[in-house]
Amino acid sequence: CLNKLIELVNKPEQRIWYYQELIARFPDKIDLGVAYFMLAQSYEQIGAWDAAIQTYTKFLPYYNSSIPGFPDAFGYAKKIVDFYNSPKDWSFETLDDLVKAIQSALDAGSSKLLNKYRAKVNFFAMSWEQENSDTTNMTEFNFSDFMSGNRIRYSPTVDSSSNANEAYLKTWGWSQRISTWYLYFRKINFPADPEIHGRWEWAGVYYGEKF
Incomplete structure (x- = not known):
């Protein structure tokens, strides 16, 4: 079972492959919210930011999903996505x-x-x-x-x-x-x-x- 394999994997690159497989092959049998959020986390860990933002965006409709270890997963993802999509023209150099x-x-x-x-x-x-x-x-x-x-x-x-x-x-x-x-x-x-x-x-x- 891919879910059990993911629990045994430490490398984010491997987790990315497993989560992609879960989402592609078993979308009706898993909590897609959990899968998208954890996939985005794995992308973030390797610095694949464009993929992470895209995946956090896919997670947002699943705001009712309960993510183990992330009590405010929706808030975390929304802040990142909103900031990414903003002009950020209010920042200062120092x-x-x-x-x-x-x-x-x-x-x-x-x-x-x-x-x-x-x-x-x-x-x-x-x-x-x-x-x-x-x-x-x-x-x-x-x-x-x-x-x-x-x-x-x-x-x-x-x-x-x-x-x-x-x-x-x-x-x-x-x-x-x-x-x-x-x-x-x-x-x-x-x-x-x-x-x-x-x-x-x-x-x-x-x-x-x-x-």
């Missing part, structure tokens, strides 16, 4: 460039510029208490709804907890119940696109004081 652009937009009170600089896919807004799996993709997030003519202030530098891959900038003065926000920046980890991989994006907002 963290300093990104922070300076946002600080200038805040100084100008420009919600238009802030909306331009934030990520257009997988952008989140959440409290510090929420689990990462609870984040909501805020595709319609609009900063003009939270400024109301207020002067938004910010720390001169990123938070001391920032590191080589992610950073936080404290801001305050937003017109909502929690007026302090930490803007979250991260280095893009996306080997599928070498021109974007390693650049920086404004990926989200954390509400409230940082613990």
